[in-house]
Amino acid sequence: AQSVTQLGSHVSVSEGALVLLRCNYSSSVPPYLFWYVQYPNQGLQLLLKYTSAATLVKGINGFEAEFKKSETSFHLTKPSAHMSDAAEYFCAVSVSFSSASKIIFGSGTRLSIRP
Amino acid sequence: ETGVTQSPTHLIKTRGQQVTLRCSSQSGHNTVSWYQQALGQGPQFIFQYYREEENGRGNFPPRFSGLQFPNYSSELNVNALELDDSALYLCASSSGGLAGNEQFFGPGTRLTVL
Numbered sequence: 001a002q003s004v005t006q007l008g009s010h011v012s013v014s015e016g017a018l019v020l021l022r023c024n025y026s027s028s029v030p031p032y033l034f035w036y037v038q039y040p041n042q043g044l045q046l047l048l049k050y051t052s053a054a055t056l057v058k059g060i061n062g063f064e065a066e067f068k069k070s071e072t073s074f075h076l077t078k079p080s081a082h083m084s085d086a087a088e089y090f091c092a093v094s095v096s097f098s099s100a101s102k103i104i105f106g107s108g109t110r111l112s113i114r115p
Numbered sequence: 116e117t118g119v120t121q122s123p124t125h126l127i128k129t130r131g132q133q134v135t136l137r138c139s140s141q142s143g144h145n146t147v148s149w150y151q152q153a154l155g156q157g158p159q160f161i162f163q164y165y166r167e168e169e170n171g172r173g174n175f176p177p178r179f180s181g182l183q184f185p186n187y188s189s190e191l192n193v194n195a196l197e198l199d200d201s202a203l204y205l206c207a208s209s210s211g212g213l214a215g216n217e218q219f220f221g222p223g224t225r226l227t228v229l
């Protein structure tokens with residue numbers, strides 16, 4: 001069964017520092033992987049998605065993620081954190097079953113930014 | 116282009132009551148998925164509707180049911196509400212039900228069961 005695991009429920013970095021949020025996936029087939037961001041009291045916004053076209057995926061707001069098959073990882077990075085990046089981040093995998101598809105989310109990582 | 120909208124924004128019910136949540140899909144999308152997000156957790160898949168038919172369901176009891184209308188908007192109905200049903204309910208629309216198709220999420224409905 002396909003799944004994702006996010007390492008670290010809470011990450012705190014200083015403004016201007018590197019952001020690294022970790023995600024490992026489990027899949028027997030090439031996965032469709034996503035990173036979503038959720039600001040307080042809001043829905044989910046797609047940051048980026050991996051669909052096997054390129055291993056380094058660039059997303060919105062300066063975020064990017066690298067798909068590493070050998071490590072079964074899809075970590076999210078941003079070179080320089082901004083206060084507005086404080087939010088909950090979810091790694092997710094999209095799976096097909098019967099005639100439908102569903103997104104399986106990780107448990108989330110809360111990112112805090114220190115001034 | 117109008118995004119995914121949900122109504123109401125917030126809702127308070129008591130145990131045993133029934134609730135209906137509504138979702139309008141993004142223009143051009145024929146597939147709607149519903150997710151439940153309990154506090155502090157990631158969203159959990161409830162079910163998916165494609166062209167007015169439920170075509171996939173997660174691990175939720177039958178008291179969670181839905182509808183999709185000809186204009187592809189959708190409703191989520193929950194009967195016999197329990198305290199554990201308190202959560203943010205998210206609707207997502209997409210063009211087709213294939214994995215890899217981007218799902219666009221609405222802002223959610225916050226349901227509180229007392």
